[in-house]
Amino acid sequence: MQIWVVVEGDDHGLRESSREVLTAATTVAGGVLAAAVVLAPDKENLVQEVMEFGPQTIYLHEEGSPSVTGEDYAEFLGELIERERPGLVLAAETQFGKGLLSRTALQYRMPIFPDCLGISQGPESLLFERLWYGERVSALLTSAAERPVLATWREGIVNVKKCPGLNSTVQKVRPQVQTLNLTRFLEEVKADPLTVDLSEAEVIVAGGGGMGSAAGFQLIQELAELIGAAVGGSRVARDNGWIPLKRQIGQTGKTVAPRLIISCGISGATQHTFGMRDAKKIIAINKDKNAPIFKIADAGIVGDVHEVLPELIKRIKEGKQNARPVGA
Amino acid sequence: MPGRWEHDLEIAVPVGFWPHRAGPLTIENGCLSEKTEIVYDLGHLDHYALEEALKWKDRWGVKVTVVSVGPETHEEGMRQALSLGADEAVRLWDESLESFFPSAAAVKARMLAAWISERGCLLVLCGDKSSGSGSGMVGRYLAHFLARPNLVSVIQIDPLSESKLKVTCRGEKGSRLIYECPIPVVLSVGRGSETRYPTLPGRLAARQAEIPVFNLAQLQVEPAEIGVLASYARTARLAPARLKPKKILTPDSSMSASDRMKMILSGGVKKKKGNVAEGSQGGAAQIYDLLRQEGLV
Numbered sequence: 114m115q116i117w118v119v120v121e122g123d124d125h126g127l128r129e130s131s132r133e134v135l136t137a138a139t140t141v142a143g144g145v146l147a148a149a150v151v152l153a154p155d156k157e158n159l160v161q162e163v164m165e166f167g168p169q170t171i172y173l174h175e176e177g178s179p180s181v182t183g184e185d186y187a188e189f190l191g192e193l194i195e196r197e198r199p200g201l202v203l204a205a206e207t208q209f210g211k212g213l214l215s216r217t218a219l220q221y222r223m224p225i226f227p228d229c230l231g232i233s234q235g236p237e238s239l240l241f242e243r244l245w246y247g248e249r250v251s252a253l254l255t256s257a258a259e260r261p262v263l264a265t266w267r268e269g270i271v272n273v274k275k276c277p278g279l280n281s282t283v284q285k286v287r288p289q290v291q292t293l294n295l296t297r298f299l300e301e302v303k304a305d306p307l308t309v310d311l312s313e314a315e316v317i318v319a320g321g322g323g324m325g326s327a328a329g330f331q332l333i334q335e336l337a338e339l340i341g342a343a344v345g346g347s348r349v350a351r352d353n354g355w356i357p358l359k360r361q362i363g364q365t366g367k368t369v370a371p372r373l374i375i376s377c378g379i380s381g382a383t384q385h386t387f388g389m390r391d392a393k394k395i396i397a398i399n400k401d402k403n404a405p406i407f408k409i410a411d412a413g414i415v416g417d418v419h420e421v422l423p424e425l426i427k428r429i430k431e432g433k434q435n436a437r438p439v440g441a
Numbered sequence: 442m443p444g445r446w447e448h449d450l451e452i453a454v455p456v457g458f459w460p461h462r463a464g465p466l467t468i469e470n471g472c473l474s475e476k477t478e479i480v481y482d483l484g485h486l487d488h489y490a491l492e493e494a495l496k497w498k499d500r501w502g503v504k505v506t507v508v509s510v511g512p513e514t515h516e517e518g519m520r521q522a523l524s525l526g527a528d529e530a531v532r533l534w535d536e537s538l539e540s541f542f543p544s545a546a547a548v549k550a551r552m553l554a555a556w557i558s559e560r561g562c563l564l565v566l567c568g569d570k571s572s573g574s575g576s577g578m579v580g581r582y583l584a585h586f587l588a589r590p591n592l593v594s595v596i597q598i599d600p601l602s603e604s605k606l607k608v609t610c611r612g613e614k615g616s617r618l619i620y621e622c623p624i625p626v627v628l629s630v631g632r633g634s635e636t637r638y639p640t641l642p643g644r645l646a647a648r649q650a651e652i653p654v655f656n657l658a659q660l661q662v663e664p665a666e667i668g669v670l671a672s673y674a675r676t677a678r679l680a681p682a683r684l685k686p687k688k689i690l691t692p693d694s695s696m697s698a699s700d701r702m703k704m705i706l707s708g709g710v711k712k713k714k715g716n717v718a719e720g721s722q723g724g725a726a727q728i729y730d731l732l733r734q735e736g737l738v
């Protein structure tokens with residue numbers, strides 16, 4: 114059976130959830146993926162990376178636009194599936210992936226299994242594993258429809274493995290984008306960084322044992338408020354009662370994936386860094402130049418947090434003052 | 442709010458009745474075991490959908506009707522909804538559905554669509570995901586069959602005019618997405634704030650209420666069409682959920698042994714060659730510049 118994967122990308126290239134589906138789909142396909150459909154702009158070597166998973170064909174949207182929603186591509190994907198007849202088409206269980214596959218399923222009357230945890234070969238047909246009854250029961254489902262089957266794969270449960278050395282042919286495509294103007298998008302209201310769940314925060318200021326006291330930890334709060342970041346911390350910060358458990362980062366706390374994290378007075382123990390391995394940029398302040406946190410930091414400052422942070426806060430406040438228009 | 446609605450608008454709330462999220466549940470021979478006393482409840486998110494509908498009833502006196510596709514056992518759930526304040530309850534069921542229930546979201550949606558279009562409910566509020574198969578597809582199929590727009594993860598619904606709504610949905614990274622959409626519409630409601638408790642008069646009224654049942658023939662749905670929709674998904678068997686798979690750090694096999702060791706020891710964070718600066722003045726200046734690059738100051 115031919116298996117396809119629809120992949121997604123963003124400014125940072127191929128999305129991790131797409132890597133996961135490519136890995137999972139290759140296993141289901143028994144080693145060789147028939148095709149990958151790339152509807153994202155080719156940023157940060159996205160296509161190159163898709164090739165490392167070895168799909169035989171890559172359908173590449175020449176000028177993929179990230180602003181188009183998944184559903185807008187449903188007609189394009191539906192027609193492509195009708196023409197090429199793969200047996201199974203997979204995507205990640207993301208807004209884009211689910212939007213695209215469920216609309217395709219509805220419009221082209223194809224069965225869909227959303228949010229799968231596994232797909233295996235049963236005695237007669239494929240078995241799709243899903244969670245039922247509030248995630249307490251695992252249900253194995255099959256489809257008896259004589260149609261291509263669509264499924265989305267849950268994020269964050271597959272260990273990515275590439276299979277380099279296979280050749281892909283790239284086929285450029287120009288999807289007709291069909292927007293359904295039934296609803297009108299008005300605006301997006303970003304989450305308040307001070308109250309957003311840590312795992313969803315874009316920017317985090319985190320403090321550890323080096324902050325010394327609850328009063329010292331106030332510097333973390335102040336900096337976070339100034340730059341619109343969420344507050345996090347290490348286990349030592351939690352043990353001292355400076356942060357609640359839901360603000361602890363690490364193995365026994367939250368896993369975070371911010372664009373930027375400023376780590377202050379944190380040693381960088383693996384149990385802590387485990388929870389921030391998906392952070393894009395790490396700035397660390399620590400007075401010990403051998404602190405392990407520096408090994409993973411993009412920028413490190415060897416210094417006392419009680420000197421560096423007040424200085425930084427002063428600069429930011431001055432900067433804000435100077436930026437204020439004259440006479441305001 | 443426009444006066445017309447006070448009399449005309451009927452909100453349909455499709456609900457399911459499922460094993461309670463915290464109640465006992467055992468699997469035997471690939472099916473739910475009847476031996477344990479299963480505690481049932483309205484779907485977790487159906488509660489929130491009903492709550493949104495009841496808020497509209499409180500404010501504008503619209504009519505709220507719960508409608509459920511399910512066997513007779515669902516009636517208890519429908520009475521639960523009535524005791525919370527729903528005005529009417531309707532059950533859709535056909536003997537022929539027994540064999541593939543509850544996996545067929547498309548079947549449920551087709552029957553709901555038949556009843557809703559006949560009845561003329563302009564606003565449909567359902568739970569984002571059922572507490573049964575939890576596919577989140579019923580609302581989408583329903584909108585498709587009714588040829589209406591659909592928004593998911595809805596957390597707030599405000600009227601803009603007689604024919605337009607302002608709908609707030611949960612987005613990624615904790616953000617809120619705001620849409621304008623026309624009525625009629627199907628909205629899939631996500632987890633919101635509080636839901637209400639039943640009142641005593643509500644409970645008494647619910648106990649007396651008549652719950653009419655409609656079968657395929659009465660809904661004028663062809664059994665053949667249901668057969669096709671039912672073939673989409675069939676339940677092979679159930680099993681106790683295995684331990685949730687979790688992503689672990691498995692270093693790329695192409696890395697050298699020492700690199701793999703280092704990766705494991707660093708908790709998976711890639712070693713970076715960032716420049717390390719010393720001194721508080723210079724340090725603060727450096728961070729300030731980085732924050733400027735990121736557009737944060």
Ligand SMILES: Cc1cc2nc3c(=O)[nH]c(=O)nc-3n(C[C@H](O)[C@H](O)[C@H](O)COP(=O)(O)OP(=O)(O)OC[C@H]3O[C@@H](n4cnc5c(N)ncnc54)[C@H](O)[C@@H]3O)c2cc1C
Binds near residue numbers: 321378380416
């Ligand atoms: C099973 C298990 C699970 C765990 N789970 C977690 C977890 O989820 N999250 C977590 O964070 N930890 C976890 N830990 C604990 C972890 O091993 C570390 O003990 C902890 O992360 C250390 O926190 P810290 O770096 O803030 O504090 P410390 O170890 O006290 O380190 C303080 C750091 O601050 C520096 N410093 C001190 N004063 C200053 C100053 N004035 N200016 C600048 N720098 C200064 C020091 O040089 C030092 O590097 C776990 C441990 C175990 C065994």
